[in-house]
């Protein structure tokens with residue numbers, strides 16, 4: 160699957176990230192809620208790293224922490240390095256949109272009141288393109304995503320889902336990011352669109368970028384990822400090459416990752432229904448959800 164050998168040193172390294180939130184209950188008592196307890200991963204140029212875990216595991220928080228986008232009531236500990244150098248919050252915010260781009264899931268990230276052209280040109284200006292060249296650069300950016308130049312005149316509500324995603328990609332790539340973080344890019348899409356979206360992420364990595372694919376759809380992730388980082392309830396359980404997800408899963412070191420693999424439909428739901436029913440309800444629900452089974 161991989162055509163570009165990943166470079167040896169990580170572009171991004173997250174070590175022992177923890178995120179907690181300060182909340183106040185009705186009696187205005189303050190309490191800390193730990194959302195991420197201990198998550199670590201690294202991503203190199205030329206590879207797709209999939210961050211997989213059930214809903215609420217803390218995947219998006221890791222992405223937001225890397226971009227310096229955590230809300231003000233969040234407290235963060237741990238280390239984030241970019242090209243081997245520690246990056247504090249201010250440095251991460253500077254990287255956002257330049258070295259690192261977030262590829263959002265929802266088309267609601269587009270401004271409904273402005274044309275696609277205005278929004279792509281704005282992204283070009285923010286990326287440092289001189290005003291006189293933004294028209295040309297915007298045109299090239301949408302064409303590079305396989306869109307017809309006429310889309311520049313449209314408003315977001317006139318785009319199909321697939322076109323909208325391409326526009327978001329054109330905007331995300333405007334700053335020529337070395338790392339693209341795609342947060343849940345596929346839920347709700349028809350199978351062929353899922354394949355196309357995932358393939359575009361693979362293409363970005365093959366062109367030399369690093370891609371962090373955040374998803375709870377492990378089956379799709381395995382078709383394009385080089386490595387998979389499995390998280391559960393705010394903790395990294397295992398980091399495994401995609402080739403370890405094979406056979407009976409015995410190459411995987413953590414029982415949770417093995418159960419995820421065995422619960423995939425193509426593995427014949429090797430996780431017996433009885434065991435799923437015996438499991439604590441949230442665990443069983445998470446496994447079914449990650450195996451993408453309607454229940």
Ligand SMILES: Nc1ncnc2c1ncn2[C@@H]1O[C@H](COP(=O)(O)OP(=O)(O)OP(=O)(O)O)[C@@H](O)[C@H]1O
Nearest residue numbers: 180194212213214215216217218219220221230375
């Ligand atoms: N601003 C916040 N204040 C308090 N708790 C929060 C906040 N943002 C997120 N959380 C909690 O942190 C946990 C992890 O959230 P996160 O969005 O990272 O999960 P996720 O793995 O991305 O899940 P999903 O697959 O549903 O997107 C959740 O339990 C969530 O409720």
Ligand code: NI
Nearest residue numbers: 218219220343
């Ligand atoms: Ni999320």
